[in-house]
Amino acid sequence: MRAPVEWLSEYVDVPAGTDAQQVADALLSVGFETEDVHVPPVTTGPLVVGRVLTIEELTGFKKPIRFCTVEVGPGNGAPDSPGGAVREIVCGARNFVEGDLVVVALPGSVLPGDFAIASRRTYDHLSDGMICSVRELGVGNDHEGIMVLDPDDPAAVIGSDPRRLIGADPVEGAVVELAVTPDRGYALSMRGLARELGIAMDVPFRDPAADPVPDREAGGWPVHIEDPHGCSRFVTVRVSGVDPAAPSPFWMRRRLLAAGIRSISLAVDVTNYVMLEFGQPLHAFDLAQLSGDIVVRRALPGEQLRTLDGAVRTLVVDDLVVADESGPISLAGVMGGESTEISAGTTEVLIEAAWWAPEVITRTARRHRLPSEASRRFERVVDPEIAAAAAEAAAALLVRFGGGAVLGRSDVGLRPAPVTITLPLGEPERLAGRPYTPEVITHRLEQIGATVTGGESALQVSPPSWRPDLTRAADLVEEIARLEGYDTIPWVLPTAPAGTGRTSRQDRVAAIAADLSSAGLTEVLSFPFIGTKDLDQLGLDAGDDRRRTAVLSNPLDADRPSLTTTLLPGLLDAVVRNISRSSRELAVFEIGQVFLPAADSPAPPRIPVDRRPDEAQLDALEAALPAQPRHLAVVLAGPADRAGWWGPARTADWSDAVELARRVVRTAGVAVTVTAGEQQPWHPGRCARIGIAGDGSVTVGFAGELHPAVCERLGLPPRTVAVELDLDAIPAAALPVGPRISPFPPVLLDLALVVDDTVPAGTVAEALVQGGGELLESVRLFDVYTGERVAAGTKSLAFALVVRAADRTMTAAEALGVRDAALAAAHTASGATLRD
Template identity: 55%
Template sequence: MRVPLSWLREYVDLPATETGRDVQEKLISVGLEVETVERLGADLKGPIVVGQVLTIEELEGFKKPIRFCTVDVGQANGTGEPQEIVCGARNFEVGDKVVVVLPGGVLPGGFEISARKTYGKVSHGMICSSEELGMGDDGTKGIVVLPPESEVGADAIELLELVDEVLDIAVTPDRGYCLSMRGVAREAAIAYGLPLRDPALLDVPAPNAFGYPVKISEPLGCDRFTARTVSGLDPEARSPIWLQRRLQKAGMRPISLAVDVTNYVMLELGQPLHAYDRGRVQGAIGVRRAQPGEKLTTLDGVTRTLDPEDLVITDDRGPIGLAGVMGGADTEIDDTRGTTTEVVIEAAHFDPVSIARTARRHKLSSEASRRFERGVDPQAASAAAQRTVDLLVLLAGGTADAGVTEVIAPSAPHTLTLPADHPDKVAGVAYGRETVVRRLQEIGCDVYGQDELIVTVPSWRPDLREANDLAEEVIRLEGYENLPSTLPRPPAGRGLTDRQRLHRRVGRALAGAGYVEAPNYPFIGQAVLDQLGIEADDARRQVVTLLNPLSDEEPALRTTLLPGLLGALRRNDGRGSHDLALFETGLVFRPTGAERVPARLPVDRRPSEEDLAALNAALPHQPRHVAVVLAGARERSGWWGKGRPGDWADAVEAARTVAREAGVRLTVRAGQHAPWHPGRCAALYAVVDGTETLVGHAGELHPRVVKAMGLPERTCAMEMELDLLERAGGGIVPAPRISTFPVATQDVALVVDKPVPQAEVEAALREGAGELLEDIRLFDVYENAEQLGDGKKSLAYALRFRAADRTLTVEEASAARDAAVALAAERTGAVLRGA
């Protein structure tokens, strides 16, 4: 809401010395968000005067039309002689009154005007457009043509109110009343402790049977409808300068007198209005829900198919407007024809939820819908209609018809009971009953009672629904800055759970390994599952669909972390970051089929254990996963040597890094699982509750997946279920042991058949070596048919032996090694190389 300070002063007698910055501080102190204060005309400097065009000479021989004009500026130039000015605009004629800046004047932006030769003539000044004067959009994009009654030589800065300050207020949804000068003026009056001249306090005639006929078929959607008629309007009448300037300062474009007046009253009182050309309305005006298939062409020229939930304004032909959002083109006041001499004024109150849904359904947010959906004062409708009638009579020479139509659904004012000390308890400050009563009365409440206050909420504050809302009003007006600072006292707890500790350890470990955390929204669509090549019978295809998704393309909760991570990798690669390693830890959602919608919970008490159990039973299974994706160089090249691209082994190593944090040893086997390459996919196993269990996969993505998702070549990924790893590790990670005894290292090279997995050989070596084995590491894989034979490979391992209580002898280390080799030979057919 843009609030011109000059307009605000009409309702509150602010001190003359108060600047926009001062008013900004005061309004912020009572809880309004005043974002900026714009100083209009701060760098303007005269002489800027009213001139009358005497002659126009068309200059030939130039690429664009140029006119050489003489303009009468009275005595403003000191000589009384006509001013010679070169101008390229063409929207004015001889005899028009225009705005002229004379040499020595300065326009917004520090543009200084002087006499200069141009197009073969000397231009002594400049004829100004609204943009050059900093007036805002007037819809013409040309020279400002003033009303004929403007006095030649008069100061145009004062005439056009070019110097002002405008406060830009970000109105929160609960303060819809501040989308009006009336609402902001009330807050300013409270902040300064001054009386308010309420512009809604008007003498309004009583309704009678002679007004324009109105029929309300949907009283729940429209509980109040006021209709007034003004006839005998001058179709040539135009909005006066003061009205146009106030609209421009408030951020609206002047259109025509009738429309400008309704917009002006809306800004003044906060009540949206609509003016119909009575000659184009057929029969009674009605309010009802739209019928299926009905269409309406709105004022923006778009033909819209209406929804049965839409509230519409009708006449005998059908819909003529979207109630509370935008009028229809069929009854528009057409200023270009100049034929509208009789108008019907609509001032109604509509259901906020219905208007908000209609505006979003049709993607049609308007100034009216913004106000209705935040709550409009229903009691202001008749005053707004009267104010509109008065202005049309004054400015367009019309006559107000005696008929007044008001259709009102009976309703009682909203009343609350408030303990007088409730704000004290909420704020921790002793305000006292007198302060509470005074502050509530300042915002318009009627307050009765002593210890127990009976508070009647004003009609313009529909957001005040309970005692805490009233307490908030007292607190904000007394000043949030006056609230004491107290340290919170959290209840004693047991610290982080084992699940939380593992989550944090995994994040730190992956970050330490060079991965960057990239959290993503937990939403997916079927399209991305198609791109990942996930089969129709895969459990990841069974998703939980949301009733109100943020995007129609992603209506379901994720069953895997990979879509979000791969999308982040693709975006970063497309923006020039090609060496990428990302990770995420988070929940996935797997429906069990047993979910059901729980019963509505009570709000007057804490849910019972049975209620909470029913809620939990309605939720899908939500295991916590960890995933990484990587592409490009894993080790960059430089003066130290060649780099290395990331590959499937790095994805497997990321899985081992995560497993180490859980205190779990992984078994890696070849696997086939979408979206991984079938020949470069590792299945990851761990012992969970005594049984070897699949906990995840790692490797290089399938080329079809890479192409479908637009990923870099050879992109790799890993995903594991953290909850299974936690169960496998038992929640306890043993501390590293530091021995004072030396280590004994034994190397063995075993020849096995190529199909034999390395993991099986390592498992046999580990089991055969016994308790003395501290660590085992594969350091070489060698294949040579001439030396090893066809279909054979050599696996070289480094075995580290150490005892906790003594130094091992060579015989003990060799015996452990031989036992390891013997078991590997028995299980895998391994032969000691060179034997």
């Protein structure tokens, strides 16, 4: 909201010497955030109001030129002019005539842009000054020519300084731009902001809507309201005999421009001016184009309306329209129709001021994508009491500057009944935390326009009609605290209760995140929402448990209305987005919750909002909540090792994903097992099941290469690999026990085994450990061979075994016995045989 300081000063007595920044600070002190302060550019030197005496048209030049004599007031004329009151000026503009009042920059003045004015000879004449345009003075962008002042303006005195008159004064010509919150629609007007400024500066406020409305019982236009919910009041004022060529006065055009609205015509400018002044949007109809009575109703199916922007809009039954016998003539509260638009020949004007239901206007404006200054105010609720006052003010301005007469007014509908709020005198202190005397409470509430009565323990407060946001005692307390100053409320730092620190589970998650970061991975935080398309892209079967989702009642994204059951969609989205921005080396991970509703999960109960739920309702709500385990997901796309002098790059493959899964489980302090697995969206032959050692039934996740079809659908690089683990399924680590260090030497043995090429190396290694017993200290796979030296369909796995006893030096026979026991266990588990 742009508020010219000069306009605000019309309703409040701004203290002398107050600049625009101080005005902005005052409004900020009562809760209005300042977005900007616009100060007009400075014009130095002699600038005066002048009257054009004569105009001589000069010929013989490439463009029309005029030689003018201008009366500039005593003491301002040329040194050799009689009485010193006249200047001769050459001017190329043609939008002024003899007798017009203009702004004259005398020699020695400097206009915005460092444009110095001096006497100079041009077009065979001496030009002793300059007649200025709006643009040259820096108070607008009007290209139409010279600024012509209103002769009826008492401030337009020949020879006087016109800076305040034209808005070039650095104080009163400034504009304060404010951010108005949706609950303070009254502040989208000079009336509302001036009231707040008067409160902030503790100066009297003069309400422009306080003047009595003229009593007019006849002559208005017939109006019928068929939808009293959408329109509770509809006022029309009829004005006849308006001069269609009458221009808007300069001061009105200047104020509109400063407020961010361009001048169009007198009738339109008047409605915009009153809207900014009162906060009541108005609409002007060409009365000659109306057919019969006005009806306020809902649109009929298929009805169309050509709005003022030239677009033909197809209406729906939820749209509220103003109609006559020809059909809709205005989209209520949003924009008028072309059929009754004010034109260059309009002499009969019907001014409309109505109260529209905010929710109706909001839906209509959004449905038709047609925001307007009017809908912006109606959405935030307009004062229902000022419709007649605003319409009469507009009619008075129209008659004053366009001639004609007011024929009558019609006022149809009912005004809302006033509400009364009981405010206990102790409530402000209880809610705000500081005492307020009854006198302060009453004074502050009366400042905002409320009527206050009451006794010793409580006050009865009737909020003003322009404050529909005040509905309860807490709202009144907020107003008292706001006007007294939030900075007067003492702050007390609460004492933090003694805590136990992070839990072991939280420590484990933090350790895993730190370890993955140290390995070069980047943590990602994605939105926890998915849609059916995301699950389809992962290729999940119809019966997959991850397709059973918790659907949100009011999702942020209609395409993703459910809480996620897997972290992969969000993480893969991040990878695709980075690839589209030319990133080629991606290693990312995410730790977050997933939401897994049970197959027989009950529907969540409806919880009351006006009171605390009882225990049964809370138990029912708890039972309806989905399981929310914490998962970890990793995606690797691109090289695992960069190219350099040490050799070529190596692309990340399934083994890197499996190793990261092992690393995570090891960081959690638990032994891991890796076996072949099958789980969508991983490649069936390159997917590993991650389990817990010693308990083969516990699966904590899967790792491997994503299915080629998934990579193609998502636009991922071929052979992208991923991991997803259920961190909550990993059991707590046992109490760590220090290793027993044997002082005796180890026996180092190598064992080459031949197995079927479908047997995982992990299965063989696990069997060797179990068969070797306590004396087998470690098993490490150091070679895998397939080729002509082994049978087709088989592979050779070479393991390095370390055998050691804690209490003695082992003999060769004992070491070979351990090896043979391990070999036997491997043969039983996987059919492994000793390689020749």
